[in-house]
Amino acid sequence: MADSSTLKLAAFPLCLCMPLLAPFGLWLDTPWLAPILVFGLCPVLGLLIGQDRALPVVGLHRHPLLLAYLDFLPRIYALVWIAILTWAAGYASRMNLSGPALAALTVSVGLGSATAICTAHELMHRRSQFDVLLARLMTALCLYGHMVIEHFHHHANFGDIAAGATAPRGMSIYHFASADFLHGLRNAWTVESARMRRCRVGWWHNRMIQDYALALVLALAFFASFGSAGLILFIGQAAFAIFCFEVITYVHHYGLVREDAEEAGAQHAWAHHCWITNCLTFNNTFQSDHHLRPTTPYYELHSMHGAPRLPASYFTMFCVALVPPFWRFLMDHRLDALADARRDRNRELPDWLRAERCG
């Protein structure tokens, strides 16, 4: 199953389940259904289905209709997610939800929002101005107005502790998430200010100001339309989505530090090519390849030789990261094994530490 490229292509729309789980859970009278399925069922399905060994689309017959379908999917996700977010705010406003019920709805919608940041990430790397603007709208809806600028900075500097976005060994997610968000904010401002000085344009050309202004307008619009419950849900889902994004960044690069003058490579991002995770996140597990070819569309990404392997899928490791001692117990000996392999440059990574290959 995990070998079939056709099945993989057909399964990409599964990502639409992420935002749809929130209303589905309410319909089943199970408000916590979304987190239960994502962090409970998905890891089990990941184990049952196994690693993603499907060849990327680049190796298949690229019919224009197929490419149109794959290119449109992130845009469709954006539409569905925005619709669900708006509906959820309206629902929270109408139903006068209790605290726990509002929290459940916020987390459920927030899971869709976390995937929306992942989708915006796919769109922001495209050359189409429309897609980039859509990505900026999506990040503004997640109150993450500096993400588009900061992410390119991350691409240039991943593996460099001082530049942020790579957690040094021993740092917990709780320390990393806040530090990285603030660091990213400063980085993005510095990068954007330099660009504006260079191009001699006015402050209104600052994309950070634009995107945070849009975020503020959106927050006010939610408040005006759906009252305080709508605003709480709006801010809550954004905070949850940003935290999820920080956790995934933490998982991607924990401890993988580049030495001085070392070229960025596959060895600087953790991988676990879980089939179901890839279907739900636009091939987000192929981080190593994405870092080396940032503008390559998600359906052309594949596994890279030399990428170190996580012990379990992203969804599992997400939960593990929330318990720092357990995280360090699982990850630090992997870092030791990597350091050993790096000292002896001719030595291949042991099988247990080597990510699966496609095909």
Add this chain to the structure above:
Amino acid sequence: MGSRSPRTIGSFDDANDRISWISGYETEADVDAAARQIVEYFGLRSFVFSALFRSGEREHYRYLVGCEPDWCFLYNQNKWYAIDPFIDYALNNTSPILASEIPLTSPGQERLMAEAAEHGFRSGIVIPAHSRSAIRLGILYLGTSVEPDRARESFNKHRSLMRAFALELLEWWDVKLRESGLDELDLDALDVDLLTKAQEHATAGEAARELGITLSRVKARYERITRKLGVENKRGAVEKAVALGLIKSA
């Protein structure tokens, strides 16, 4: 976009549509076929569109020709582009004008115009088309050999469409040359982004941070770009890229 079925232009809207399609045509033959129909709608007979590109001290011309082939041969053989009064006019003016209103200042120019009259340009219209960059200029000549007043009548009636026509033709050449320049030099979209950053005076570090690639990759790319463009440094690469139409001038 492939070639569209040739259809006679019967109205302003048809002509307007046909002009707006030009930038989407892939081949010169498609543009030529459309241009002939548009010129016919103007009530004229011949046309030449000259696109002038300046690269440093050198000038390059590209032509789209809808007139007697003999005339082109004669024009090139006599190197009349060096004294062409219409080019002089277009370099310094933006308004369309009747060819007869452009003063001739040398015997060579008078000889040129006498020969032009024999080859389908007895009277005509000159429409300059300027790009944002001073190094790229288009000149559309529309001519008729039948009645001298025909050009004036057509000019008064279709002046705005003629202007749009000239600008669309310049745009088509611009895109075509940019694409062919990229293909011939084996440069890709990232190289163009890097050239644009260099044009903005971005350092290699700033380019890396804004484009999301590592500093070492930026440096390696700049080396490759300067080698392929046959220049010594980034500044030279930017100048040449502008001249080749790979990037727009600042």
